[in-house]
Amino acid sequence: MTARTEQPSGAGAAVANGVPALDARLRVYQMMVEMRDFEKRAYDLFLQGLVKGTSHLGLGQEAVAAGFGAAMRPEDYTFATYRGHNHTLARGVPMARIMAELMGRELGLMAGKGGSMHLTSVEHRMMGSYAIVGAHLTIANGAAWSSKLRGTGEVTVCFFGDGTTNIGAFHEALNLAAVWHLPVVFVCENNRWMEYTPIRSVTAVDHPAADRAPAYGLSASVVDGNDADVVYSVATSAIERARSGGGPSLVEAETYRHGGHSRADPGKYRPDDEVAAWLARDPIPALRHRLLDAGVPEARLVAIEQASLAAVDEATAQAQASPAPPRSLVERDVFADGGASWRR
Amino acid sequence: MTARTEQPSGAGAAVANGVPALDARLRVYQMMVEMRDFEKRAYDLFLQGLVKGTSHLGLGQEAVAAGFGAAMRPEDYTFATYRGHNHTLARGVPMARIMAELMGRELGLMAGKGGSMHLTSVEHRMMGSYAIVGAHLTIANGAAWSSKLRGTGEVTVCFFGDGTTNIGAFHEALNLAAVWHLPVVFVCENNRWMEYTPIRSVTAVDHPAADRAPAYGLSASVVDGNDADVVYSVATSAIERARSGGGPSLVEAETYRHGGHSRADPGKYRPDDEVAAWLARDPIPALRHRLLDAGVPEARLVAIEQASLAAVDEATAQAQASPAPPRSLVERDVFADGGASWRR
């Protein structure tokens, strides 16, 4: 008997007594494992010089992207940051296309034109990863506004980091979302650090996102972002609230990145004990233990884990087999006519 | 016996039981009367086509600029907006030079190069009037930071409007001021309207400035901005706090502009009863009555009023007598060498 038969499935499936339905938990577990395996592989490929430029890993933060991803419906919109691999995977975007984008190959999600910081798949309603801190909060509002005007019931979920809470666009976006009563959920992944500077050294309040929400009359919650069950539950209710016309809300999820900010940064500026404490709170083993406690046979989890690694291997192979994008793409798609011509 | 002999004078003079010393009250009264007379004249000159371009009057809001102006020391810095005539007068800048600037004459404070929206007199520590909403809050921080590093005990006072509280720069500036613990006082003149749109229609909190202060761990107060005594008192304590190392604070002063937003706007978009209610709370007659009640002979006040009108007449005459600025100024003072040359 599988989880799937025990309880009706679907995004927004019930959370009973704070515990999500088993199929949702398994889906979240699978997503997190795939994210972890994918990003570890991406890091290896970076060290091998196959992923070029930069890449920002969400290792350790998977529960946020997975918990929200599982709670969203296919028609909902995601807006993410440069640290957006997990959020892109959470929408069902094929691994191979993401990996190929990181490697600058023709198979890439944007044929290499965007790169790791700009993962976008409109088909999956992954509306973009944005590399200028703060901007995408304002753009997410636009999608939510459009959903509201078009009366579609779509919800927009917008992820950002703790450091983002000190830039002007954050302020403008939250105020507008509140005043326009938009169907949007703002999700701050508070991993305590900006690049190499701790958020507490540059912010006068304890919770850089949630403590600002009252300034916009916005409802907010602070949750354990490493507890996938908690994230899924809060995601479900925030999304449901937005969908049913209850307006915007903000979730501050406390979490931690296992590695450095980007590229090969070892993250050594962080105190050893802080890192150790958070590694001990890794969201993936935590959920694994709980699933076992809940009676899920270990074989089931091992199967997920093995399938994940196989999927990452396959994606890597496909990406590596893809050629560099053709030079002709340089002057393609600046404009909607497909070209780059600015003259006549 | 004049007020001056009753109590030691000087900015920051005592406020006893919430009532400022009489000499301070008289100084504030004089400032307000001069501001009022000056701006009414400026409006007449605008209608006559002698003040060109635009002008933003602070008619009705005089208590804020005067109360703070009287509480500041000569070495303190003012940063104001395009609605900055009052704040400029409050620093002792000669009327004729301001009037001449509005009229685009050579005698102008900036020889006509800045215009009404950019009144600046570094000599009087009036560090500028800024016409892009929000920017000057960040610049005011810089002056306060400099005072702190130079250890001078100077305090920076930065005025802005209610509408300014929704722009990104507001957020960035308040956070930085708090984190850096700067000697700066932010003063929101909440006159309920932006240009032609009421602030409450675009803001989800009641007090657009003060209700945001907790988001920065910033101390705030909401005061009756049409009560000159109250403004002077709160100004004195906020400035004293900043001067003594107590850090930044924010004052939201509730007030109202008697006229329109700018130029010849009659302000007809505002409900009649709202306008009438606020006209009845005009800060100038209010203080006048209280001064009479406090035993100030009416002749004393009449003398102030007559002197003010005479000063405005004189300033107008001087300004009108001044010629247009020489064309050569167009290419002067882009750079510190006095010129505009970008090539060699």
Next chain:
Amino acid sequence: MAEMTYRDAVARAIAQEMRLDPSVVFLGEDVGAAGGVFKATVGLLDSFGPTRVVDTPISEQAILGAAMGAAMTGLRPIAEIMFSDFFAVCWDIVANEIAKTRYMTNGQVRLPLVIRSGNGGGVRFGAQHSQSVENWAMAVPGLKVVAPSTPKDVVGLLAASIRDTDPVLFFEQKSLYSTKGEVPDGEIVDELGRASMLRDGTAATIVALAGMVPRAMAAADQLASEGIDVTVIDLRSLVPLDVTTVATSVAQTGHLVTVEENPRLCGWGAELASIIAEENLFDLDGPIVRVTTPHVPLPAADALEDAAMPDVTKIVDGVRRSLR
């Protein structure tokens, strides 16, 4: 055919498109109830209601972000940035987000949106409310840039901009809002990227934009009275740029004079001059002269502002320098 002001033409174009296409929405500061600070959008709120005509907070980044997100998901927003100087507070959304997203996503995203803005000087508002910043926009790949000089062009080019699938920055010259011109009745839609030849002469080619067009025409009149017949071209849009019309004319006249309101360095005049100097050098019989505002912020006083901006004398002088 009716005479109308440049300012009224704005509202007419928006109304025309909002009537035809329910996905067109309009947002900005004081654009609805007040009808815009330049009174260019009077009546739209009454006609289309507060769902489609939206007064916003003073949050330019949020305004343009909302326009972008809405354009990505099926609407056709028109956003107003009240004075073009304020592009500086939301330049990130314009230059880094709106301009680049289609390209970065390999064409996945369409951004059919228009940003209208009051541009330019001559109104004694001082340096922070008088800039001509169409050159800022032209320098950023991914934006279309339009700047009409007549009421008729306002209607036709604004309608075309709204229908365009790409982001268009639409510059309305403040100094022209009160000018009048004939506008045909009925639906009007023009085409982006076609310059207008307003006057055909053989002595030299003057190219002007927006507020400088009437001045160029006046200069041409003055030159004609001295027996010098010049061509005057109104560029109308900077992206797409109608190089063909300019180059064809220069091939005939041998002289090019550009007239820009913006400060001197790196404007559209420089771009056009260097295109001609690269592609048509041997057609030239005299130097390419750019008449511009000097490279200074615009002063506020009327005497100084007038002295700073290009005027008939400076344009006539520029033509003479090219012919000398």
Next chain:
Amino acid sequence: MAEMTYRDAVARAIAQEMRLDPSVVFLGEDVGAAGGVFKATVGLLDSFGPTRVVDTPISEQAILGAAMGAAMTGLRPIAEIMFSDFFAVCWDIVANEIAKTRYMTNGQVRLPLVIRSGNGGGVRFGAQHSQSVENWAMAVPGLKVVAPSTPKDVVGLLAASIRDTDPVLFFEQKSLYSTKGEVPDGEIVDELGRASMLRDGTAATIVALAGMVPRAMAAADQLASEGIDVTVIDLRSLVPLDVTTVATSVAQTGHLVTVEENPRLCGWGAELASIIAEENLFDLDGPIVRVTTPHVPLPAADALEDAAMPDVTKIVDGVRRSLR
């Protein structure tokens, strides 16, 4: 004389000036404890302490506003904007406030400040972290604009920028941070506004800036191997712009080729080309050719980014087109 990297030269210049002048302060994101994301400011926090070397929140407007207010009141701030693309989020403070305030106040305000920023592409960071935006700055009156190509110039020109009484935007090319060069010992101060002639040839004049300088030199080598000897000029600063050096050279060679990393429209190359086309037209024996990145956002993939940017082949080609 010691060999050092372009990146280390930045810290050296700042340290030199902070040691000499206690009013110099330095602020930005991750500039202190982390030594900067490009490791260009390593050691400054240790040497000068957290009062003078300040790590800020992610608040670019607040950073530059603080720098401006401090400069108005007696300090000489150096502010870092991490990537020059981020100028878009604080362009108001740069273009509307810092650039215009001296002028608007009729010279009352001095603004001795420097804004350093990592500029340009070639590092596969994609369109929002790779722009060359020195042309944005050049288009705004009131700013000085400097962009060195060697470690020695970094030290000398950064020191000169810090001592300058005007606001200077100092562009450090990201693609050059790891390059090395000889730098003399001791205090070094250069002068703003003097181009360097790096190579003297009679066939044509190539003018390049920052990251394009080594490519121009390599192109000159290749041309020399074919018997074509060209002059190569490193502009070093855009404002002040050393027109004299360029014009003098063009008078000798008759050919001008500019090499810009920025997208095509309205760059410094267009400005320089149109100055020459106005003032020195009859010195030209062939078209002025601008070699630029096409007018597109920069793509991320290595193959595409390399294809987009000017390279030796395109520069050689550009010279041939001018000579043809």
